[in-house]
Amino acid sequence: MxxxxxxxxxxxxxVGMFWQAGWAAVRVAGSGSSQHPSPxxxxxxxxxxxxxxCKVTEAKAKYFPIDEIAQLETFARxxxxxxxxxxKFKTLTWYFLAVEDLDRTGTQFSASLLAAKRKGLLFEExxxxxx
Amino acid sequence: MxxxxxxxxxxxxxVGMFWQAGWAAVRVAGSGSSQHPSPxxxxxxxxxxxxxxCKVTEAKAKYFPIDEIAQLETFARxxxxxxxxxxKFKTLTWYFLAVEDLDRTGTQFSASLLAAKRKGLLFEExxxxxx
Numbered sequence: 001m002x003x004x005x006x007x008x009x010x011x012x013x014x015v016g017m018f019w020q021a022g023w024a025a026v027r028v029a030g031s032g033s034s035q036h037p038s039p040x041x042x043x044x045x046x047x048x049x050x051x052x053x054c055k056v057t058e059a060k061a062k063y064f065p066i067d068e069i070a071q072l073e074t075f076a077r078x079x080x081x082x083x084x085x086x087x088k089f090k091t092l093t094w095y096f097l098a099v100e101d102l103d104r105t106g107t108q109f110s111a112s113l114l115a116a117k118r119k120g121l122l123f124e125e126x127x128x129x130x131x
Numbered sequence: 132m133x134x135x136x137x138x139x140x141x142x143x144x145x146v147g148m149f150w151q152a153g154w155a156a157v158r159v160a161g162s163g164s165s166q167h168p169s170p171x172x173x174x175x176x177x178x179x180x181x182x183x184x185c186k187v188t189e190a191k192a193k194y195f196p197i198d199e200i201a202q203l204e205t206f207a208r209x210x211x212x213x214x215x216x217x218x219k220f221k222t223l224t225w226y227f228l229a230v231e232d233l234d235r236t237g238t239q240f241s242a243s244l245l246a247a248k249r250k251g252l253l254f255e256e257x258x259x260x261x262x
Contacts, residue, residue: 024210044210079155
């Protein structure tokens with residue numbers, strides 16, 4: 001599978017997990033190329049709304065341009081949603097991180113697998129908690 | 132333009148109108164083919180959330196299978212959004228109709244241009260009103 005189709009498949013899996021859990025969720029069209037800030041997945045349960053930037057990586061850490069995170073926050077604030085970064089490492093487990101849980105490395109943000117395990121939420125925790 | 136690209140262009144236009152008005156909006160990926168209920172556009176302003184099924188037609192009336200409207204309502208209820216049907220007729224003006232403003236015709240719902248003009252909201256009215 002191409003890098004893009006791996007990402008799409010992961011987003012579809014996450015959307016399916018939300019529906020399975022009684023939430024509604026959608027994948028956003030052209031989220032990487034839109035002229036407007038847009039996350040990869042938007043989900044809601046009638047009360048909470050989540051805007052999620054999704055990443056799949058085989059590496060031990062994932063890097064994010066500052067602008068990507070700024071756009072996630074802009075979308076979330078304007079729409080009225082919680083901004084989250086969802087990362088699926090080689091472990092195949094999704095970890096969900098708040099922006100403040102990312103590390104700042106020069107002009108980028110980053111999240112290591114170790115940091116994700118320590119500070120991130122599992123899917124069940126993400127949908128179980130009110131922030 | 133193909134039928135599909137006309138629809139995509141109209142959805143992009145609507146998303147742009149929302150951002151212009153200070154709302155956040157996204158087009159939904161694969162909204163016609165997803166295995167989960169999904170509208171074409173989701174928009175929010177921090178308080179209100181709208182789930183919109185979008186249609187463009189050159190005809191004087193637009194028909195909707197009952198299932199399409201049921202899925203819009205399922206998504207909207209689960210996510211926590213207002214369900215709306217946005218129709219752009221030849222007039223090029225968007226009209227936004229609530230489900231109860233559609234006409235029931237046998238096994239379909241329908242909206243005529245006349246009914247849209249009479250009962251529908253203009254974009255400014257849609258974003259201006261609280262239901």
